Amino acid sequence: MATLGEFIRRRREKLRESDRQYSLRQVSERVGIEPSYLSKVERDIGSPPSEETLIRIAQDLELDVDVVLALAGKVSSDLQEVIRRRPELFGQFLRDLKDLPDHAVLRLVREVRDGDW
Amino acid sequence: MATLGEFIRRRREKLRESDRQYSLRQVSERVGIEPSYLSKVERDIGSPPSEETLIRIAQDLELDVDVVLALAGKVSSDLQEVIRRRPELFGQFLRDLKDLPDHAVLRLVREVRDGDW
DNA sequence: TGTACTGTGTACTACACAATACACATCCTC
DNA sequence: GAGGATGTGTATTGTGTAGTACACAGTACA
Numbered sequence: 001m002a003t004l005g006e007f008i009r010r011r012r013e014k015l016r017e018s019d020r021q022y023s024l025r026q027v028s029e030r031v032g033i034e035p036s037y038l039s040k041v042e043r044d045i046g047s048p049p050s051e052e053t054l055i056r057i058a059q060d061l062e063l064d065v066d067v068v069l070a071l072a073g074k075v076s077s078d079l080q081e082v083i084r085r086r087p088e089l090f091g092q093f094l095r096d097l098k099d100l101p102d103h104a105v106l107r108l109v110r111e112v113r114d115g116d117w
Numbered sequence: 118m119a120t121l122g123e124f125i126r127r128r129r130e131k132l133r134e135s136d137r138q139y140s141l142r143q144v145s146e147r148v149g150i151e152p153s154y155l156s157k158v159e160r161d162i163g164s165p166p167s168e169e170t171l172i173r174i175a176q177d178l179e180l181d182v183d184v185v186l187a188l189a190g191k192v193s194s195d196l197q198e199v200i201r202r203r204p205e206l207f208g209q210f211l212r213d214l215k216d217l218p219d220h221a222v223l224r225l226v227r228e229v230r231d232g233d234w
Numbered sequence: 235t236g237t238a239c240t241g242t243g244t245a246c247t248a249c250a251c252a253a254t255a256c257a258c259a260t261c262c263t264c
Numbered sequence: 265g266a267g268g269a270t271g272t273g274t275a276t277t278g279t280g281t282a283g284t285a286c287a288c289a290g291t292a293c294a
Contacts, residue, residue, distance in 0.1 A: 024241060034284060039242055047281055066208035070201040075192070079208060082215050083196060084187040089222055090214075091183035091196060094207075096229050098199050105206055108225060112213050141271060151254060156272055164251055 004071040005044035011061045012042070022061075031056045048072035121188040122161035128178045129159070139178075148173045165189035 002010070016022035028038040033053060040046055041057075048054065051074055058068040069076050083090045097105060119127070133139035145155040150170060157163055158174075165171065168191055175185040186193050200207045214222060 023239080025239075033282095034286095035240090036242065036244095036285085037283065043242090046283090050282060053282080064205060066200075066204035070204035073201065075197045075200050076208070079200060079211050080192045080197075082211050083183075083192050084190065086219065086222075087183035087187035088181060089219060089226075090211075091193070093222065093226050093229075094196050094199050096226060097207075100229070102203065102206060105203075105210060108229070109206075109210050109213060112210075112217070112225070140269075142269075150252095151256095152270090153255085153272065153274095154253065160272090163253090167252060170252080 002071070003044050004048055004068070005042045007068070007071055008057060008061065008063075009042040011063055015061065027057075027060055030060050048074075051077060119188070120161050121165055121185070122159045124185070124188055125174060125178065125180075126159040128180055132178065144174070144177055147177050165191075168194060 012022050012024070012027060020026075024038055024042070025035045028035045031038070031053065033049070037049075038057075041049055049057070049072070051069065054068050054072055054074070055065055057063075058065045066076060066079075083094070097108075129139050129141070129144060137143075141155055141159070142152045145152045148155070148170065150166070154166075155174075158166060166174070166189070168186065171185050171189055171191070172182055174180075175182045183193060183196075200211070214225075
C-alpha cells in the first residue's frame with residue numbers, strides 16, 4: 001500500500017498529464033493551503049493535514065475521502081459520530097466484523113440495502 | 118444523557134457507598150493521575166483525558182470503555198483501526214447502518230454470530 | 235534571453251491537548 | 265480536638281498539531 005503522500009502525488013501527476021491545472025501550486029491554491037505545505041504533504045514530511053484539509057484535497061483530486069483519511073491515519077468525523085451515538089451497539093458489532101472477509105461484509109451490505117428495513 | 122463528568126462521578130459515588138476505596142483520591146492514585154485532575158474531569162472542566170487515561174478510569178470503575186470514550190467525544194483507536202483497514206467497505210456500510218433502529222442492527226449482529234461464516 | 239511557472243528548504247508560530255504541582259478549606263473519626 | 269483524609273482552586277508546563285511566510289533553484293517556452 002502507498003503512503004498518503006505517494007497516493008496524492010501519483011493521482012495529481014496522473015491528472016496533470018491531461019490537464020495543466022493540476023500543478024502542485026494550482027491544486028494548493030484551490031485547496032487553500034501554501035504550496036510548500038502541499039509539497040511536504042506529498043513527500044510525507046511532518047504530520048498529515050487536518051480532516052478538513054484532507055477532504056478538500058481529496059475532492060479536488062476526485063479521490064475517495066475515506067481512503068485518503070485512512071492513509072492519513074484518520075477516520076472521518078461523521079463515521080465516528082455514528083459510533084459515538086450508539087457505542088455499545090456499534091462497538092461490539094465492529095469487533096465482530098473485524099476479521100470477516102470482504103465478501104461476507106458485502107453480503108451484509110446488500111442485505112441491508114435490499115431488505116425491508 | 119449525562120456528561121462524561123457526571124457519569125463518572127455518579128458511578129464512583131455509587132461504588133463508594135459500599136467500598137471506601139472509591140474516594141476521588143484513591144481512584145486517581147490507582148489510575149495514575151493527580152486528584153485535582155480527576156476532580157476537574159468529574160466536573161467537566163477542561164478537555165477530557167486521553168484515550169489511555171479514560172480506559173484506565175473506565176476499568177477502575179467497571180464501566181463500558183466504548184461508552185466512556187463516546188461521552189468524551191472519542192472512538193477507541195482499535196475501532197478506528199477496523200475502519201482504516203478497509204475504509205471504502207466500512208465507510209459505506211456504517212453510513213448505510215447509521216439510521217437503522219437498534220433492533221435491526223441487533224438482527225445483523227446475531228446473524229453474524231450464528232451464521233456459518 | 236528573460237519571464238513566468240515549477241517544486242522545495244528553512245524558519246517560525248498560534249493554539250490545543252493533557253496533564254502536573256501544590257496550597258487550601260472542609261470533613262470525619264477516634 | 266488533633267490528625268488524617270476529602271475534594272477543589274490557581275498557576276504552570278511540555279508536546280504535538282497544523283499550518284504560514286518567504287526565499288531559492290531549476291525548467292519551459294515564446
